Amino acid sequence: MRQEFTLTIFSENRVGILNQITTVFTRRHINIESLTTSESAIEGIHKFTIVIYSTREEVDLLVRQVEKRIDVLKAYSFSQDEIIYQEIALYKVPTAALFEGNEIEKLVRQYGARILEMTAEYAVIEKTGHKHETQELFDKLDPYGVTQFTRSGRVAINKLKKEPLNSYLRKLVKNGVNPDVKIDTQ
Amino acid sequence: MDKQTNTLMEESKKKPVTMTGAQAVMESLVNEGVEILFGYPGGAIMPVYDALYSYKEKLNHILVRHEQGAVHAAQGYARATGRVGVSLVTSGPAATNAVTGIADAMIDSTPVVVISGQVGSALLGTDAFQETDVVGITQPVTKWNYQITRADEIPWAFARAFYIARSGRPGPVLLDITKDAQFGSLEYLYKPTVSIRSYTPYPIIDPGQVEEAARLINLAKKPLALIGQGVVIAGAEAELKEFLEKTGIPAAQTLLGLSALPSDHKLNVGGLGMHGNYGPNLKTNECDLIIGIGMRFDDRVTADTRRYATNAKIIHMDIDPAEINKIIHADAPILGNVKDSLPMLTSRVSNNEHEEWLEEFRACYRIEYERLIERELYPEKPELTMAEVVRRVSEAFNDDAIMVTDVGQHQMVAWRYFKFRQSRSVITSGGLGTMGFGLPAAIGAKLGRPDRPVCLFVGDGGFQMTIQELGTIYQSKVPVKIVLLNNNFLGMVRQWQELFFDHRYASTELINPDFQTISKGYYIPSVEVTKRDDLDKAIKKMVSAEGPFLLEVVVEKEGNVFPMVPAGASVEDIILE
Numbered sequence: 001m002r003q004e005f006t007l008t009i010f011s012e013n014r015v016g017i018l019n020q021i022t023t024v025f026t027r028r029h030i031n032i033e034s035l036t037t038s039e040s041a042i043e044g045i046h047k048f049t050i051v052i053y054s055t056r057e058e059v060d061l062l063v064r065q066v067e068k069r070i071d072v073l074k075a076y077s078f079s080q081d082e083i084i085y086q087e088i089a090l091y092k093v094p095t096a097a098l099f100e101g102n103e104i105e106k107l108v109r110q111y112g113a114r115i116l117e118m119t120a121e122y123a124v125i126e127k128t129g130h131k132h133e134t135q136e137l138f139d140k141l142d143p144y145g146v147t148q149f150t151r152s153g154r155v156a157i158n159k160l161k162k163e164p165l166n167s168y169l170r171k172l173v174k175n176g177v178n179p180d181v182k183i184d185t186q
Numbered sequence: 187m188d189k190q191t192n193t194l195m196e197e198s199k200k201k202p203v204t205m206t207g208a209q210a211v212m213e214s215l216v217n218e219g220v221e222i223l224f225g226y227p228g229g230a231i232m233p234v235y236d237a238l239y240s241y242k243e244k245l246n247h248i249l250v251r252h253e254q255g256a257v258h259a260a261q262g263y264a265r266a267t268g269r270v271g272v273s274l275v276t277s278g279p280a281a282t283n284a285v286t287g288i289a290d291a292m293i294d295s296t297p298v299v300v301i302s303g304q305v306g307s308a309l310l311g312t313d314a315f316q317e318t319d320v321v322g323i324t325q326p327v328t329k330w331n332y333q334i335t336r337a338d339e340i341p342w343a344f345a346r347a348f349y350i351a352r353s354g355r356p357g358p359v360l361l362d363i364t365k366d367a368q369f370g371s372l373e374y375l376y377k378p379t380v381s382i383r384s385y386t387p388y389p390i391i392d393p394g395q396v397e398e399a400a401r402l403i404n405l406a407k408k409p410l411a412l413i414g415q416g417v418v419i420a421g422a423e424a425e426l427k428e429f430l431e432k433t434g435i436p437a438a439q440t441l442l443g444l445s446a447l448p449s450d451h452k453l454n455v456g457g458l459g460m461h462g463n464y465g466p467n468l469k470t471n472e473c474d475l476i477i478g479i480g481m482r483f484d485d486r487v488t489a490d491t492r493r494y495a496t497n498a499k500i501i502h503m504d505i506d507p508a509e510i511n512k513i514i515h516a517d518a519p520i521l522g523n524v525k526d527s528l529p530m531l532t533s534r535v536s537n538n539e540h541e542e543w544l545e546e547f548r549a550c551y552r553i554e555y556e557r558l559i560e561r562e563l564y565p566e567k568p569e570l571t572m573a574e575v576v577r578r579v580s581e582a583f584n585d586d587a588i589m590v591t592d593v594g595q596h597q598m599v600a601w602r603y604f605k606f607r608q609s610r611s612v613i614t615s616g617g618l619g620t621m622g623f624g625l626p627a628a629i630g631a632k633l634g635r636p637d638r639p640v641c642l643f644v645g646d647g648g649f650q651m652t653i654q655e656l657g658t659i660y661q662s663k664v665p666v667k668i669v670l671l672n673n674n675f676l677g678m679v680r681q682w683q684e685l686f687f688d689h690r691y692a693s694t695e696l697i698n699p700d701f702q703t704i705s706k707g708y709y710i711p712s713v714e715v716t717k718r719d720d721l722d723k724a725i726k727k728m729v730s731a732e733g734p735f736l737l738e739v740v741v742e743k744e745g746n747v748f749p750m751v752p753a754g755a756s757v758e759d760i761i762l763e
Contacts (some may be wrong), residue, residue, distance in 0.1 A: 012384055016321060023326045050719040064508040069329040070350055172383065179383055180346070
């Protein structure tokens with residue numbers, strides 16, 4: 001069954017690592033729906049969060065093919081119900097629109113959004129949530145003239161009780177950041 | 187090597203020594219035990235070539251005629267010896283020429299390190315002369331690649347490159363070195379890489395998996411072992427033999443697994459796949475157990491996977507986690523090096539014999555022999571067949587040569603009819619199917635194993651894809667024996683056109699040059715044979731020649747390779763004619 005999967009990938013922070021990871025998806029003609037990357041809790045280790053549509057069988061293969069890249073430390077896949085995730089969206093609207101009735105203010109309250117900044121010309125509204133929620137707010141705000149809209153990739157935390165990676169990462173810290181030192185994962 | 191260089195080497199073992207990046211490349215190669223390089227100089231690699239001039243006695247550089255040949259030669263060397271093959275090329279077009287060889291090494295798990303020159307780091311990304319993003323281009327077809335932009339990165343990057351290329355499932359590594367890094371200076375101290383935290387080359391074997399596999403083996407009535415190149419790479423030929431002989435399980439080989447088991451071993455039932463033997467294909471769907479050992483269930487082996495091994499449980503032994511369940515679901519995977527997992531398995535299985543089951547394979551072989559092999563080896567028609575040439579040549583080498591092939595009909599025929607006594611005797615382009623692989627690979631193989639005869643089979647199509655390497659053979663005096671099976675056709679494509687495209691021979695007929703004149707131009711002795719009566723004498727002449735030799739045999743124009751599992755069919759639909 002094709003469904004949404006969130007992959008979290010930990011890698012060395014090396015030039016070209018993103019290309020190394022994405023070619024695994026490209027070869028199989030899999031579209032990346034969303035991608036977020038940033039340094040992880042460990043200095044020098046990068047974390048990628050990638051959302052794709054696929055089947056469980058295919059995702060299992062993809063994870064192993066990503067892990068096969070020398071500079072990738074670990075890769076995991078999660079179905080939607082195995083993670084807590086969040087995205088952030090920003091909306092720029094003309095300030096004048098806020099003064100034409102109180103519709104925008106109502107929407108901000110109703111959707112748990114907040115106004116980040118307001119100038120004489122424009123206001124920036126921020127909302128965190130799942131894609132369908134940020135999209136819904138966009139659809140509601142658009143009639144008032146959204147001049148810019150942007151949505152981030154996904155950040156996610158898994159619901160696993162055991163954290164195998166955590167102890168692994170701790171060992172990395174203990175052993176310093178030299179990538180040519182073997183870490184016993186057993 | 188001059189005195190100064192010798193002293194540098196001795197000193198670098200103890201404390202850092204100041205040298206240039208180019209010298210550090212030489213030192214790193216020597217430290218990794220490299221003795222031979224295959225390469226072609228050019229602008230962006232000139233500092234390294236200049237350093238090489240002082241290392242002539244330690245590093246034998248073979249000047250090829252095209253960078254694709256440099257990588258194929260390194261592959262041939264690696265496959266014949268089990269050591270890492272090394273190529274040295276310049277930037278831009280040289281690096282892109284090397285890509286075909288790199289891709290071939292990737293899909294066939296061959297350990298090679300390709301060193302490419304690159305424009306100065308200040309010019310990167312500016313479309314400088316002979317600049318190309320070779321790290322980007324080779325990313326999907328290398329096991330690892332790295333761009334060195336500072337001289338002091340060289341010892342670390344080389345240690346890593348060799349460790350990655352040879353360990354675990356081997357593969358190609360590319361090191362791209364900017365010109366300023368070659369000119370720059372560093373404090374050289376070489377530390378071999380012994381581990382990388384993000385890389386597990388040898389997965390720890392799970393005894394539970396071995397236990398489960400042993401249980402399936404002890405229950406099986408009709409088991410078949412599939413031997414792949416993993417056995418050869420791991421050097422597990424003896425462990426394989428012990429396992430097979432204890433269990434009495436018949437064994438068939440993949441294209442690259444051939445020669446892991448001697449041709450005349452009583453449990454050897456032949457080759458797998460599209461042009462493999464009748465029995466191993468036909469019986470696959472009768473098996474109740476398939477044991478894949480260091481092989482990857484390639485589509486040329488499985489044919490239609492939905493109709494593959496339909497009655498069998500699958501044991502899959504492989505070192506690469508990404509291969510497990512990739513094509514065929516494994517009921518009992520054993521992840522790990524077969525050198526270690528095979529003895530664990532052998533100690534847990536019962537002594538057994540499968541005499542009746544083996545007899546079924548022998549019966550299949552008799553059918554194949556009567557309907558096909560006999561007329562291929564002893565034809566009644568006047569035209570020579572590829573099969574009879576291959577078998578005569580094999581016999582003339584006492585069935586103990588290293589067989590190198592190019593790609594096409596002759597490859598399948600050579601693979602079917604050449605015989606082997608020892609491992610690492612088959613060097614062919616399997617996964618990528620690279621025409622032009624044969625000639626340079628044979629050069630590398632011969633230079634790696636000067637003690638063994640190296641015999642190349644090549645077709646008239648593939649020969650002309652890298653024919654310029656005859657120049658390398660002449661210049662470096664490489665005693666390779668070349669058997670050119672000339673049918674003046676791109677035979678394999680023509681065969682498919684005949685069978686599946688209604689005899690429409692679109693662009694497959696070759697109007698060829700006079701290969702005898704070409705050979706003469708390269709000062710390589712040669713003979714052309716067109717009649718059966720002249721064959722044995724010509725083969726004798728080739729075998730007894732001191733140096734290189736080209737034996738051109740004009741074979742039947744429209745011969746077909748059978749048996750054949752037609753594309754899209756099941757293994758059991760194998761046809762004999």
